[in-house]
Amino acid sequence: xxxxxxxxxxxxxxxxxxxxxxxxxxxxxxxxxxxxxxxxxxxxxxxxxxxxxxxxxxxxxxxxxxxxxxxxxxxxxxxxxxxxxxxxxxxxxxxxxxxxxxxxxxxxxxxxxxxxxxxxxxxxxxxxxxxxxxxxxxxxxxxxxxxxxxxxxxxxxxxxxxxxxxxxxxxxxxxxxxxxxxxxxxxxxxxxxxxxxxxxxxxxxxxxxxxxxxxxxxxxxxxxxxxxxxxxxxxxxxxxxxxxxxxxxxxxxxxxxxxx
Numbered sequence: 001x002x003x004x005x006x007x008x009x010x011x012x013x014x015x016x017x018x019x020x021x022x023x024x025x026x027x028x029x030x031x032x033x034x035x036x037x038x039x040x041x042x043x044x045x046x047x048x049x050x051x052x053x054x055x056x057x058x059x060x061x062x063x064x065x066x067x068x069x070x071x072x073x074x075x076x077x078x079x080x081x082x083x084x085x086x087x088x089x090x091x092x093x094x095x096x097x098x099x100x101x102x103x104x105x106x107x108x109x110x111x112x113x114x115x116x117x118x119x120x121x122x123x124x125x126x127x128x129x130x131x132x133x134x135x136x137x138x139x140x141x142x143x144x145x146x147x148x149x150x151x152x153x154x155x156x157x158x159x160x161x162x163x164x165x166x167x168x169x170x171x172x173x174x175x176x177x178x179x180x181x182x183x184x185x186x187x188x189x190x191x192x193x194x195x196x197x198x199x200x201x202x203x204x205x206x207x208x209x210x211x212x213x214x215x216x217x218x219x220x221x222x223x224x225x226x227x228x229x230x231x232x233x234x235x236x237x238x239x240x241x242x243x244x245x246x247x248x249x250x251x252x253x254x255x256x257x258x259x260x
Contacts, residue, residue, distance in 0.1 A: 001251040003036045004029070005131075005258075006171045006195045006218030006229075009060065010042030010053065012136075014143035017042075019222035022060050022067045028226055029070065035251075037071055038258070040101045044076030045136070050107075051087040058095040072258060074099040074131060078107045079115035088119065092126060098258055099129045099169070105147050106136075112158040120159060124166035129257050131169035132156055134198065137223060138174070152177050153187070160190055167191045167257055172220045173198035184209060193257050195220075196249070197229040203249070204240045212245045216253040 009021055019025055022039075029037060039061075044053030054075045061067045075091035077084055077100055091097040100123055104111055123130050135150040142148065152175040160168060164186075173194060179187075187210050194206055195218025206215050219229045233241055233249045241249070254260070 001036075002034045002217065002230075003038070003251045003254040004034050004219050004221070004229075005038045005169060005193070005216045005254045006133075006197050007037040007039045007221045008042045008223070009039055009057065010044075012042055012223065013046060014146055015137065015223070017222040022064070022071060025221070026066065026070060028221065032226055032230075035070070038074055038099070038254070039071050040074045040076060045103050045106050048081070050076040050078050050081065051083075051090070054087070054091055054095060054097065058097075072099075072260075073097050074101045076101050076103065077119060078103075078109075079113065079119040080107065080109045084115070084119070085122075088122060092128070097128075099123075099131060101131045101133070103133070105149065105151070111155060112162060116159060117162050120163045120166050124163060127167070127259055129167040129169050129259075131171055133171040133220075135172060135174050150175055153179065154183065157183060157186060160186060160192070164190060169193055169195070169216075169257060171195045171197065171218055172224075173200045173202075176200045176202070179209075187214070191257065193253050195229070196232045197224055201229075201232055203233045204236060207241060207245065212241075212248055213253055213256070215249050216257070217249055217251075 041053040041057040044050040047053050057073050061071050075097035077088050120130050139148050139150055154177055193214055193216040195216055197218040197220035219226050
């Protein structure tokens, strides 16, 4: 079993994407042996009303039985937008969204915003994970209209400390600053996973520092290539990651955090 916890459909305004629908994503999954993908609609990063993107995602997945069995939808919620609580309820109760993806940088709120804290608590109370990403695209090749700030693990500590009993997913780690012993303990004691898509994923280091239950396979497709996120752990030597650990990364850690 292979579960990709970091995939998208939809469009990116500054780059042509060749795998932007459930149909084309499923073709790629079948080609490379991925059984299930957690997907989000990229359009929601740029829509003022993110709920429109969640409904687009729901409608596309609902259009085929094979999509419903292979895709796990995560909703984008903006906790400073009007009616976000209603949107959350609809996504959870009616649209079958199994997690959230949040974009403070793009939706222009701080990581300790009261609305965000309330949203994460609502997700916690329903046992669904909250996913953040350090970046969408490399700032060196970004459009002048796109963000030029990339986050690292330190940037997520305020929300994790504010709601320590929620479930978190951190995606596409591209930068790493030195963590204090206290920060390391915070991550170790949190129900959290880091995906393998980012150039600073450092799977062996993450396993050593945080534990083998903290890493899950992710591709960040269609923005990044489909294979590197898997190579980062499949190519590890036995002393870096034994077969039991690789099984956790392939699917079991994703199962736990999503609640499959």
